[in-house]
Amino acid sequence: MEDGQRMYSQQGGLTNMSGNVLPQYNMGQDEPSDQRKQEIGDILQQIMTITDQSLDEAQARKHTLNCHRMKPALFSVLCEIKEKTVLSIRNSQEEEPPDPQLMRLDNMLIAEGVAGPEKGGGSSAAANATAAASGGQPDSAIEHSDYRAKLAQIRQIYHTELEKYEQDLDLSDGSEIKNSDYEAKLAQIRQVYQTEYGKYEQACNEFTTHVVNLLREQSRTRPIAPKEIERMVTIIRKKFAAIEMQLKQSTCEAVMILRSRFLDARRKRRNFSKQATELLNEYFYSHLSNPYPSEEAKEELARKCGITVSQVSNWFGNKRIRYKKNINKAQEEANMYAAKTAAAAAANVGSEGGAAGYNVGGGQAGMYMNLNGGDNYQSSDNSVGDNVQNQVNALRHVISQSGGYSSDSMHSTPASMYEQHMNQQITPHSRSQNGSPHDPKPEDSTDSWCAGAFMQGLDGDGDNYDGSSDEPGLKRPKI
DNA sequence: TTCCATGATTCTAA
């Protein structure tokens, strides 16, 4: 009230802080000084007590005050007093540099492509978000139930959205991120961030508008200058910058977790189990004429090996290229698997008493024989008896060619076979009938994916140990 | 510690 009392000039008129009499208002110079003092005192008293009154009374009082002839002059002086006292303290806080932490967050989000100038996430926000840690003026400066209700509502929305945000990103399961998933996850983070940022901006704007309207309304009964409203907007923006900071921190954390999982997934490499490798090799060498398993076959292999279809595809890709690069070793391996397969088939024949007892689903040999029936790389004749016979033929062939299973004979590889292999090599590309590299081999095709000679070394027709078309007198390379 | 095997990724061609 001291400031208010200073408005009374010694001359009996209204003066500003500089002591100058305000000439623009009709101050009623001809009125007695005591009367004017009393009148102004009444006005001030009404203003001070207006918040103690009921809503209806306050509204009525507001109207009376607004219509009072001295109100403009009085408010002008009050605003000036406020400007030069309370608000001057704030002025010193306004020119703070941008928050370095927020700038770092902005930089990271921009670098990761999550936020950027075109997305409205980075620079514009940073411009608004200067110095998040300012004082708590809004709460103390504006005592209004609407304000508090709105603030509580926004806080609740913020926390709800924060929970939703973390749920949407769904990075808490500890699962590994594959390369193909990385971009998708990053895009998901980007989308969630932009959505949440949009909500944040909307809430910020709504709240700012609400407070501005509130202050304008109050300016009818309180000395609130437009400049003060502008400052209040700035303060609100700063307050909301804390929310923005939280949002950006959460997003950065999500990106870092994603990247960490992704890199971990790349680094981690576990060899497949021995059994899985055996199954894959058996399939590979039994389909050496066309080692391109169908999707169904891949799925079956993946299921049996306990790996993914992608891993099966990788394995076959690696196997094909490494087989071609190191044919000598591959031949040894092929012989081993051929013998093993045939032995298993023969064992089935012996134990089950013939073709009728062939165990399609059981055993490793049965496994790929079963797959053969599904992808049709095998002979079109899929009768159980023929399959068993094929296995037996293959076994006989391997044994006859190798002279048993001695390591010496298994490891010796005639140059003629290698040369023939290299000369007759046919890639799927060149074999393709319509130019597509992934066309499956026609069922009746008798050509070879790689090294028909090598397959001849197994059963002579390049058709997965199918001895049915083997010529009795066909001379096989000596192993 | 080194070397090799191997699963995975990336790039290119078809």
Added chain:
DNA sequence: TTAGAATCATGGAA
């Protein structure tokens, strides 16, 4: 979209 080829990075044996 798939396969081939090159390459990377890790696991495991020597």
